[in-house]
Amino acid sequence: MHTIQNIPSPGGLPLIGNLLQLRPDRTYQTLCDWADQHGSMYFFRIAHRRIVVLSDPALIDRLLRERPEKFRRWQKIEELAMEIGADGVFIAEGEKWWRHRKMVMYALNHHHVKQFWGRLEVVTARLQARWEALANIGTPLDMRHDLMRYTVDVVSGFAFGHDLNTLEDLHHPIQEHLAKIFEAAARRQTALFPYWRYVKFKHDRELDFALVEVNKIIRNMISKARDRLTDNPALQAAPSNLLEALVVGQSNEQGSFTDGEIVGNVLTLLLAGEDTTANTISWVVYFMTQYPEVQQRMQQEIDHVLEGATRPASINSLDRLPYIEAVVKEALRQKPVFPIITLEPTEDVELNGVTFLKGTPLFLLTGHLGRQQKNFVDAHLFKPERWLDTGGADRPQHNPKGSVPFGAGLRYCPGQRLAMLEIKMVLAMLVKNFTVTSSPDALPTLEHYAFTLCPTHLIVNLESRT
């Protein structure tokens, strides 16, 4: 039986290990490069600490499914999240996780997502109006910037019953604050030691400020939810969103969430629901600009489904967009927005003939799976057809465990249904009304890692199709 010392490693310097090779905004890309060189199981070092990186589809699937008993999220992530007040379902373990997860699953269930359709239409109409205005005057737009506003408005409306309306209130600062939190999470994840507990640099002070401001917004939402529950006691029996459910849960024996846990879950959902979904749509838009024939086929599909309408009128019409759905899956394969899941074993464990001690940090490089030729034929090509049932024998084959953008096992993403609804809704509205091209003056779009994988400089022109 081998131990961690026997597996490959990219070397590193005596005291600090690989620290200097890991630029925070390129951590994911560096880990992928090392996986190409050293294989699907290797370790790197931050000082004396060895972190194991895995990118074998079967092994990753096993680990994700052996949670919560045999593996838990990396304890360091829990400490980092607790420090910023994100004491919610994402970092919870044991009995606490079951309690939080049950509540989040209730709030994000099919029935609630369906019920949200009316509000989703309102937010989508605002985005459409903004894009029509920009298309009319021919002004290029920062696509990701607008999509972040859209997704934060959707999540706050859906999960907290609060219309932030950042799409119309362009001075609303929440996006900037959330971006600061993501940057800090990415930087601190691989920091040598928690220096910010002793000395604060400019970005640490900016983070502190962002947290204070976001907390004010969250506390305001909670106070409004409490008022609604007082004014309408029927909501006590059937809360209409996650925030109401958490507040009701404070006073019944099954729930009993502390104030800190309520704030923590609101922050968790804002963070989990905003960037991921906005970045996924942004990457799809990026591919649309690179592959005009894909964009054209999306337009043909939506023209057929919507006929005269400019937006889907019911949730059912979104179920009739197999090609657009395939485009989203292909974008998530090539640009998985949450590309690293960090875990640790809760007991000593053997993985592919190597023994790892309880608590060994494991980085599951899920994003790298979709890039590997052994998992996907023509992995470097953008081929939505590979996801269509109608592709027949010509359809490029792939390993079904080779793309897990929403995770797997009991801790898979509970927001998947809402995310897919938002993604398809925006894309349907976009391709029905506009043709997108990249702005000739924009810098090239690159991958930027800030806990999620974002496209930089996605500046596009919209041309109205009417």
Ligand code: HEM
């Ligand atoms: C395209 C959009 C999204 C992607 C790609 C995505 C991806 C993921 C991934 C990979 C995980 C970790 C899963 C695991 O550990 O196995 C996760 C967890 C989570 N996601 Fe998402 N997500 C998206 C959107 C959302 C949305 C819209 C929400 C809610 C509003 C959400 C809420 C959560 C929560 C609460 C967790 C933690 C679950 C737990 O630990 O039990 N996500 N997501």
